[in-house]
Amino acid sequence: MSDRPPLPNPIRPAFAPGEHAGTSIVNIGPSHPATHGTVQIVAELSGERILRADVHCGYLHRGFEKECESHTWHNLIPYVDRLNYCSALINDFAYCDAVERLMGIEITPRCRYLRTLLAEYSRIADHLTCNAAMLMELGAMTAFLYLVMLRDYIYEHLAAVTGARVTYSFGRIGGLANDLPEGWLERLEWILGQYDEFVGRVHGLVDRNRIFIDRLRDVGVLRTADAIDWGYTGPVLRSTGVPRDLRKDTPYLAYGELDFEVPVGIKGDNYDRYYVRMREMDESVHMIRQLVELLPAGPISVDDRRCTLPPKHLVYTEIESLINHFKLIIDGPQVPAGEIYSAHEGANGELGFYIVSTGGGVPYKVHCRAPSFVHVGGIHRLLEGYQLADLVPTFGSVNMIGGECDR
Amino acid sequence: MAGGIHERIAARWGAQALEAATTHGLLALLVEPALVAEVARSLKAEFGFDMLLDITAVDWPDRAPRFDVVYHFYSTRDFVRVRLKARVTVEAPVVDTLVPLYNSARFQERECHEMYGIEFRGNDDLRPILLYEGFVGHPLRKDYPKQREQPLVPYLK
């Protein structure tokens, strides 16, 4: 054991011990129980107060962009799923939307409403995960179990339509993989009833609980100007008091026709981030109920041979459809040359795809503007000046998702 | 609303830009690398683009200035986006940093630096962020083989 050279250190901290008298340097992560997601923080402490923090990510870098350059447009969808794995469907639809805009495809009305519905459903699952993990790390095991129970209903319910619990690969360029199964919407209504029940209990356990208020209020405070300067979007930006939401500001999918509010916080602290997420889930439920009413009948995929696979029975009986099927699978959909930046409101903030195509079946470049990566870039601002123990709820409430942060 | 702002930017910078066009609802400006910081300053101060969304690059191995450095800006007042591009050569892939204007540029420039080897003049912290110390090369350049691994831990037999 001793004859082996020591393991190399993958990072170089920004500061070394001994620069200031009376301070100490601690290392937290990358595999630490209190930070969900693999992130490493080198912190300089004075007593228990964090003076400086040097945040390192990249422990889940999986070469997303490099992989994208060697797969066809359709084959990327599983990779896109695994960016923000808490709400994989939002990623799917954001990516498909970008490619469709590049190809000039207008999706069918049913697909548009269904995507909106599923995206909001995913947002609930994401916020449930975030709040559950944050509360568990503060010791609220009961709240965690309630929220995860509810999330599991949603996972199983999404598995009934997509076939997978976490990573769905359900979006298709020009539509969706398949339509809703029989009885899905009835079950949805039952789950939304359960949502009220479980989330009501969590509100009762947490909202006015002295322990949580003391741990969350006035901790990790972010002002609006700082938030914009550091590129924060999504619930973190909204918690500082500005109603900036792409669903409202630049409506896409069916959001322009829905009635919903954009919840905002007051102070931009951990409590506000927790509460904004809870309120956003309520808004999502409100939107889903409207969408169930609005959901039109009709096809779910566009009738466009450039991207949609022909029906299976025609593939077996018709030479044109067989060739079409073969070309779509082997060469991929042919996307005209051009570049596009298209953004959706992901569960954590602005999820943008910058896509460059040179024509053909394989992308030239797919870049993901991931909200978590930008958030981690400014997270030391939320840590410095607070206690070391406050790091736990602050990281939890910002909801850094490794897959999306490190790509 | 959006059209108005795009036109005003085009009127202000169209003469100095190499290209200015609106594509997919977004104004794309191509400028000389030396102008990047100045245009960004003008976008922030005069047109209200208060958020720097994204910095990345595109590698065109067969083209003379090999890299496009691509910036996306967003205005939280008018809800419009602008793309700013600059072409830099592989011999001197240098642009000015935007850190004095936007703090969100810090991490993004580090990522762009390690992935493409773009130098951001004035940014003194370009340590690896997604990769690790000791990684040789720039993996998102087209000439980096996709599967060339640089393991830190020796493999078991």
Add this chain to the structure above:
Amino acid sequence: MNSVPKHERSPSPLEYLTTKKDEFVGWARKFSLFPYPFVTACCAMEFMAVSSTPYDTDRFGAALPRFSPRQSDLLMVVGTINHKQAPVLRRVYEQMCEPKWVIAFGACATSGGFYQNYAALAGIDKIIPVDLYIPGCPPRPEMVIDGIMKLQDRIARDRHPIFTEKF
């Protein structure tokens, strides 16, 4: 790293005693797994589901995650390991005391999954020995429970040397 091999034969006069002892120790050990969740990626979502109410690994005596490798005997590598993470995983493994077992949870930990590029490690068995692989991207909770039960079977059937030559 341990000077005593895991499957050390006991001296023959104690054969009967050690057989009974192996059964007893195996029975005791299989119900007291203390997992160290080395959680990195998407599989964490399923790990959360497995360890909480709906599926509940408590039923298998593997409920209490120890977040110090020195207190745990089951390393669950949940999610993709890349080259940056590899030294960390290796160190965590070395810090665990014998006896220890390793589960590769999900396709990425098993083989790198569909990430075959410069960044991802193509399977954790390149750097640490693995006892059990759970396939799936991510695996369903039932598969995880099946995997834990298979590992328990193996632990129960293993030899658990206490009397060794050095003893």
